[in-house]
Amino acid sequence: MSTLPLDPRHGGGRFPDFDVTTQARHWDETTRAVVEKRLGMQTPVRFFTESEQAAATALFDQLLYQRSEPRVPVTEMVDARLAENLTDGWHYETMPPDEAAWRASLTNLDDDSREAHGCLFAECDWDDQSAILTAIQNRGSDQWHGMVAAQVWSLWTRYACTAFYSHPQAWNEIGFDGPAYPRGYKNIGVNRLESFEVHDARPGDDPVEGKGQ
Amino acid sequence: MSEVRERNESAWLMTADGSRMEPGLRDNMRRFDDDDEVDLVIVGCGAGGSTLLQRMARAGARVVALDAGPFWEPETDWVSDEAGSHHLYWTEPRKIGGSDPVPLGSNNSGRGVGGSMVHYAGYAPRFHPSDFRTRTNDGVGADWPIDYGNLKSYYELIEEELPVSGEDWPWGDPHGYPQRPHPVGGNGELFQRGALACGITAKVGPVAISNGRFGNRPHCIYRGFCLQGCKVNAKASPLITHVPDALAHGAEVRPDSMVTRIEIDQRTGRATGVHYARGGVSRFQRASMVAVAGYSIETPRLLLNSTSDRFPNGLCNDFDQVGRYLMVQGAPQTAGRFDDEVRMWKAPPPEVSSEQFYETDPGKPYKRGFSIQTVSPLPITWAEHVSAQGYWGADLRNYMSDYVHWACLGSLCEFLALPDNRVTLADEKDRHGMPIARFDYSQCDNDRALMKAATGVMEDILKGAGADEVITINRYAHLVGGARMAATEQKGVVDADCRSFAVPNLLIVDGSVLPTQGSANPALTIMAVAARAAARLTQQRT
Numbered sequence: 068m069s070t071l072p073l074d075p076r077h078g079g080g081r082f083p084d085f086d087v088t089t090q091a092r093h094w095d096e097t098t099r100a101v102v103e104k105r106l107g108m109q110t111p112v113r114f115f116t117e118s119e120q121a122a123a124t125a126l127f128d129q130l131l132y133q134r135s136e137p138r139v140p141v142t143e144m145v146d147a148r149l150a151e152n153l154t155d156g157w158h159y160e161t162m163p164p165d166e167a168a169w170r171a172s173l174t175n176l177d178d179d180s181r182e183a184h185g186c187l188f189a190e191c192d193w194d195d196q197s198a199i200l201t202a203i204q205n206r207g208s209d210q211w212h213g214m215v216a217a218q219v220w221s222l223w224t225r226y227a228c229t230a231f232y233s234h235p236q237a238w239n240e241i242g243f244d245g246p247a248y249p250r251g252y253k254n255i256g257v258n259r260l261e262s263f264e265v266h267d268a269r270p271g272d273d274p275v276e277g278k279g280q
Numbered sequence: 281m282s283e284v285r286e287r288n289e290s291a292w293l294m295t296a297d298g299s300r301m302e303p304g305l306r307d308n309m310r311r312f313d314d315d316d317e318v319d320l321v322i323v324g325c326g327a328g329g330s331t332l333l334q335r336m337a338r339a340g341a342r343v344v345a346l347d348a349g350p351f352w353e354p355e356t357d358w359v360s361d362e363a364g365s366h367h368l369y370w371t372e373p374r375k376i377g378g379s380d381p382v383p384l385g386s387n388n389s390g391r392g393v394g395g396s397m398v399h400y401a402g403y404a405p406r407f408h409p410s411d412f413r414t415r416t417n418d419g420v421g422a423d424w425p426i427d428y429g430n431l432k433s434y435y436e437l438i439e440e441e442l443p444v445s446g447e448d449w450p451w452g453d454p455h456g457y458p459q460r461p462h463p464v465g466g467n468g469e470l471f472q473r474g475a476l477a478c479g480i481t482a483k484v485g486p487v488a489i490s491n492g493r494f495g496n497r498p499h500c501i502y503r504g505f506c507l508q509g510c511k512v513n514a515k516a517s518p519l520i521t522h523v524p525d526a527l528a529h530g531a532e533v534r535p536d537s538m539v540t541r542i543e544i545d546q547r548t549g550r551a552t553g554v555h556y557a558r559g560g561v562s563r564f565q566r567a568s569m570v571a572v573a574g575y576s577i578e579t580p581r582l583l584l585n586s587t588s589d590r591f592p593n594g595l596c597n598d599f600d601q602v603g604r605y606l607m608v609q610g611a612p613q614t615a616g617r618f619d620d621e622v623r624m625w626k627a628p629p630p631e632v633s634s635e636q637f638y639e640t641d642p643g644k645p646y647k648r649g650f651s652i653q654t655v656s657p658l659p660i661t662w663a664e665h666v667s668a669q670g671y672w673g674a675d676l677r678n679y680m681s682d683y684v685h686w687a688c689l690g691s692l693c694e695f696l697a698l699p700d701n702r703v704t705l706a707d708e709k710d711r712h713g714m715p716i717a718r719f720d721y722s723q724c725d726n727d728r729a730l731m732k733a734a735t736g737v738m739e740d741i742l743k744g745a746g747a748d749e750v751i752t753i754n755r756y757a758h759l760v761g762g763a764r765m766a767a768t769e770q771k772g773v774v775d776a777d778c779r780s781f782a783v784p785n786l787l788i789v790d791g792s793v794l795p796t797q798g799s800a801n802p803a804l805t806i807m808a809v810a811a812r813a814a815a816r817l818t819q820q821r822t
């Protein structure tokens with residue numbers, strides 16, 4: 068199984084040859100079905116309109132730094148959650164329910180982009196997109212198009228991270244073992260690995276020291 | 281343990297391999313008719329409802345528990361996967377407000393038979409004696425109409441039934457546990473190391489995860505997916521600790537049944553049963569007694585929606601108490617970075633805890649306190665922690681690639697009961713046509729001071745263990761209150777025995793009756809309160 072493209076200075080390649088899917092034979096049937104569905108073809112987009120799909124894809128690429136293939140199909144995964152009403156249910160009183168908040172915030176993203184660069188968000192170049200997002204993030208608890216900027220940011224990152232870090236390719240990148248039933252773990256404790264686990268090849272790559280900043 | 285089996289045989293009613301409840305129990309379960317006037321109908325089959333169900337069935341009552349969610353089969357309905365466990369949460373529409381709105385729908389909500397104990401971490405601490413007297417002792421919160429001594433024997437019973445494992449407990453009312461402490465993983469090891477360096481006492485446990493075979497339930501396999509529902513059946517939830525015994529004693533559990541209103545006879549003022557929706561059909565279950573156990577959001581919502589001429593402002597709401605004094609715990613989570621590989625996802629998230637800062641410290645500017653526990657977020661929850669620091673794009677990927685090096689502690693801060701932290705009905709309606717709950721939350725200065733103090737202690741512990749960077753996310757855990765017990769009807773909704781003041785045959789038996797919360801995870805106390813209410817109802821104990 069391929070890994071996701073990520074430059075070593077951004078944390079790529081820390082777990083050489085580690086592939087959780089080689090352990091799939093040790094997973095229970097129900098779990099295996101759920102996880103393997105993420106690896107196959109996704110249901111075509113049905114919740115997002117075409118222009119929302121374009122904005123969402125550009126947004127997710129930015130938030131998750133997906134700049135080339137193969138990508139985790141985040142747009143399709145988020146679209147499925149919204150189409151199937153698999154939201155968390157709650158919404159801030161200052162914000163509509165998730166479905167409407169998604170549509171509105173993607174439209175607003177295009178509005179910001181048109182105003183600043185005269186084109187849709189998806190049509191902007193990478194750095195301009197990053198600048199638009201940085202400006203929204205920096206608004207914090209201030210309003211952005213009638214919603215609290217931080218609440219919109221939280222909506223975006225919550226859905227993006229849930230999709231991306233549910234994917235086995237993302238697990239390979241971070242050294243996570245994935246499903247563990249019925250096998251469990253034999254070697255728990257600091258620096259204790261299972262036979263199938265792979266040590267971090269660059270344990271000194273501490274993001275604290277400014278890698279990838 | 282033979283004594284446990286004599287009063288609650290649930291663990292021995294699992295199949296020999298421990299994978300599921302004996303299928304015959306469910307297939308041949310007694311089924312009441314809507315027209316049967318059962319002795320007791322219980323709304324909600326979680327920590328409180330299931331305990332009451334089991335106790336009342338044992339006492340010979342004809343009892344049925346309705347639950348809005350499914351009757352789970354762990355082997356086929358649950359997965360060893362984070363995103364795939366979304367269906368364990370209550371995700372019906374709700375609106376949140378106040379100056380510190382509390383997100384719902386995940387860690388603080390449950391769905392289906394077993395309730396939120398299906399996906400709680402498994403921590404099962406007792407409350408401290410001081411929790412029952414915070415108004416008298418500290419001038420904050422409320423006094424309970426019972427004290428610790430009234431609950432103590434029920435704590436002991438439930439600890440045996442779950443069962444709970446842990447070291448001898450030095451805090452609150454010192455006590456031991458029926459099972460020995462579990463071995464700990466990397467995260468627990470670092471907590472112990474850091475606590476030692478800081479002169480803080482930390483203990484392994486208390487967790488309701490069986491350390492060893494218990495009845496037919498297997499030993500924990502340390503796979504770390506406690507929060508996704510224990511497929512192993514090592515971690516306790518009422519689905520396996522109380523429901524099997526209840527069914528064996530003639531109780532019915534009716535899943536997929538959403539109760540929308542409690543009916544009151546306007547002449548006698550007594551409850552006559554509950555309206556519920558099942559498969560899109562409106563039905564009515566007659567009952568001579570009703571117990572509500574829908575937890576802190578749904579219990580007030582159901583009461584507020586049950587209006588009539590006698591109760592125009594909602595059932596049991598003559599004194600505007602329903603929905604008020606709802607509490608969450610401040611639950612900041614602090615993580616530390618180590619050059620070693622911690623791999624905190626290996627082993628159950630609940631491992632080690634400290635209650636050293638639980639009580640009011642006269643030297644501090646705030647009242648009450650906090651506890652500290654290991655929490656071990658899986659990748660999605662960890663990504664939320666990292667992105668809360670403002671990281672996204674390449675920085676997020678970079679931080680996440682460092683996952684194996686991080687240890688993580690969580691704190692539970694005792695937020696105080698305040699009248700305006702409450703559930704009301706919103707204008708929006710759900711698919712049953714029932715108004716959705718609106719939940720407002722605003723912190724007070726004491727709450728904020730506790731969060732800050734707890735974060736400081738967690739940072740010290742992690743640095744004491746050798747962390748070179750610490751990062752914190754502010755979050756919330758647990759819900760209690762919203763229909764609290766009190767000495768008088770002006771101050772609460774139910775009395776010390778969980779009987780409502782306003783309706784003689786209506787009980788509330790869940791976390792919503794708790795007047796304070798301490799900094800303990802509430803599950804054990806909810807079960808103990810329910811067990812006591814059942815005993816009072818059947819007059820077996822005092």
